[in-house]
Amino acid sequence: MCALYLFLVAIDSYNMNASYFQYQNVTVLGAIFNRLSTSGYYSLENCKGAVTQYFETYKQHEQVFGFVPELPSIAQARSTSDEGLQNLLESANEFVSVFGQYVDMALIMKAAETHQKQEVLEQIFKKPKILSVKPNPALSLLPRLSRNAIENAASKSGASAA
Amino acid sequence: MIRSCQASTMDIDMDDNERNDFLDAKAAWNLIQKETRKTSLQVIFFYASWNNLVTQETPSSQQRIELLISRLHQMLQHDSMQKNPILSISNVPISAVRVDTSEESMDICIHKDYFQCPSSLPSIALITPNLGNIQITHCNIEPPLLLSLSQLSPIYQKSLQPIQTILTQTLLKLSPKKQTRTFSQKRPMKESQTCLRIFISGDRSKVGKSSVCMGILGNLLKTYKASELGYIKPATQCEETQLITKFCQYHDIEAIPVGPVVYYKGFTRAFLDGKTASTNELLRSITEAVDKLSTTKKVVIVDGVGYPSVGSICGTCNASVATASGYPTREGKRIPAPVILVGKSGVGDGEHFYCPQN
Numbered sequence: 001m002c003a004l005y006l007f008l009v010a011i012d013s014y015n016m017n018a019s020y021f022q023y024q025n026v027t028v029l030g031a032i033f034n035r036l037s038t039s040g041y042y043s044l045e046n047c048k049g050a051v052t053q054y055f056e057t058y059k060q061h062e063q064v065f066g067f068v069p070e071l072p073s074i075a076q077a078r079s080t081s082d083e084g085l086q087n088l089l090e091s092a093n094e095f096v097s098v099f100g101q102y103v104d105m106a107l108i109m110k111a112a113e114t115h116q117k118q119e120v121l122e123q124i125f126k127k128p129k130i131l132s133v134k135p136n137p138a139l140s141l142l143p144r145l146s147r148n149a150i151e152n153a154a155s156k157s158g159a160s161a162a
Numbered sequence: 163m164i165r166s167c168q169a170s171t172m173d174i175d176m177d178d179n180e181r182n183d184f185l186d187a188k189a190a191w192n193l194i195q196k197e198t199r200k201t202s203l204q205v206i207f208f209y210a211s212w213n214n215l216v217t218q219e220t221p222s223s224q225q226r227i228e229l230l231i232s233r234l235h236q237m238l239q240h241d242s243m244q245k246n247p248i249l250s251i252s253n254v255p256i257s258a259v260r261v262d263t264s265e266e267s268m269d270i271c272i273h274k275d276y277f278q279c280p281s282s283l284p285s286i287a288l289i290t291p292n293l294g295n296i297q298i299t300h301c302n303i304e305p306p307l308l309l310s311l312s313q314l315s316p317i318y319q320k321s322l323q324p325i326q327t328i329l330t331q332t333l334l335k336l337s338p339k340k341q342t343r344t345f346s347q348k349r350p351m352k353e354s355q356t357c358l359r360i361f362i363s364g365d366r367s368k369v370g371k372s373s374v375c376m377g378i379l380g381n382l383l384k385t386y387k388a389s390e391l392g393y394i395k396p397a398t399q400c401e402e403t404q405l406i407t408k409f410c411q412y413h414d415i416e417a418i419p420v421g422p423v424v425y426y427k428g429f430t431r432a433f434l435d436g437k438t439a440s441t442n443e444l445l446r447s448i449t450e451a452v453d454k455l456s457t458t459k460k461v462v463i464v465d466g467v468g469y470p471s472v473g474s475i476c477g478t479c480n481a482s483v484a485t486a487s488g489y490p491t492r493e494g495k496r497i498p499a500p501v502i503l504v505g506k507s508g509v510g511d512g513e514h515f516y517c518p519q520n
Contacts, residue, residue, distance in 0.1 A: 013366070013505055026361075032502060092409045096381060105378070108502065
């Protein structure tokens with residue numbers, strides 16, 4: 001299985017779900033990718049590059065606000081009962097701290113405020129958006145890789161065998 | 163030719179030769195067809211050359227018409243109508259048409275396709291738009307009514323009542339209906355609109371939507387007071403206390419972590435059987451809850467449920483909930499709260515979508 005395929009899963013999943021909202025005239029500001037592995041081939045850093053590149057290239061009005069690593073403590077806290085409130089809150093605060101490091105909060109607020117100004121204060125009603133992908137002319141100049149070349153490169157980088 | 167006290171809307175060009183011949187039924191008809199699209203009610207006074215009270219009272223035709231129209235206004239507006247602005251006829255254009263100006267004018271006035279032929283003259287026609295057509299109601303009047311009202315006997319004054327009744331009914335029918343106040347208009351519009359609303363949705367279940375909400379709120383605490391922030395999960399499948407609830411409680415962030423819509427066991431089947439609140443009622447309860455929370459906040463985070471189409475069987479999918487949670491407009495509509503999608507990528511997701519033959 002190729003890592004690129006996993007990135008595409010994230011992007012395809014995003015596009016499919018975003019189109020659900022956009023079809024109903026609901027604005028999608030962008031995405032936060034959460035619970036990402038912190039190490040290995042499928043790590044946050046590896047996902048970040050490809051997904052960010054995709055959004056920068058093809059999504060003019062939607063943005064990636066951040067990639068948040070999986071925190072074991074917060075995963076555990078989700079299934080913990082009322083006991084150990086102090087521990088839960090510590091986990092929560094740890095998550096908030098990490099979230100602040102990996103997510104661009106200023107960008108979120110700016111996007112939300114811009115939407116509010118444009119859509120609400122001016123009271124402009126949108127028509128449903130038509131999903132389109134604009135080709136990047138710069139990308140067309142790059143050499144194309146064969147499937148074998150891509151799979152080999154992925155395997156050398158540690159991707160699991162299909 | 164037509165003359166009116168509402169010169170700006172009804173007056174038409176005419177030269178000096180035409181001033182003595184100020185009645186042209188065809189021009190009146192054409193103008194009425196044009197004006198009826200803009201004006202809610204018009205009044206036309208029909209008379210003929212043999213109605214001496216109209217044609218011979220003053221030496222100038224211009225003065226005669228002005229006096230006549232002034233009296234028509236006086237006639238039609240009784241005291242009780244003056245107190246109600248809706249029933250005021252001061253802005254209703256009144257025109258005068260002499261039926262026997264020419265043969266063509268006669269034809270138009272007595273032909274049922276035009277003015278629908280008053281049964282006797284003088285007569286008043288109320289012209290009202292009716293579903294794109296023109297509706298004409300004729301009211302015959304006694305010639306002495308055209309004298310100054312102070313000179314009229316009570317009997318004649320009483321004979322005006324049927325005309326005034328019809329006029330009152332028409333004005334009431336055409337008056338703009340009172341707008342019913344709805345839930346979205348009860349609260350101050352400005353405050354509800356100023357509060358920033360962000361809807362957090364997942365591209366699938368268990369991606370950590372509530373954690374992301376907590377991350378956003380926790381970081382907003384650096385720039386906002388806790389009292390300026392709000393959290394709501396307006397539709398949920400889970401009623402257990404979540405970490406974000408405890409987090410909000412600890413930081414004094416006002417939170418509505420459960421509902422008002424809860425997809426409890428058996429809910430959807432009961433919904434299909436019509437045994438629960440309707441879609442509109444469910445969405446309205448969401449709107450009310452979000453609006454109420456937003457009134458005193460600067461930022462409200464709205465937490466979605468599952469993946470985008472969860473709840474669609476009840477008409478309360480995440481897109482509908484985002485719309486119900488949206489900003490109110492002065493027209494009573496909603497601009498949906500903008501969405502941030504929470505996604506997740508990794509081996510597990512890849513395997514889920516993986517096609518073995520590849």
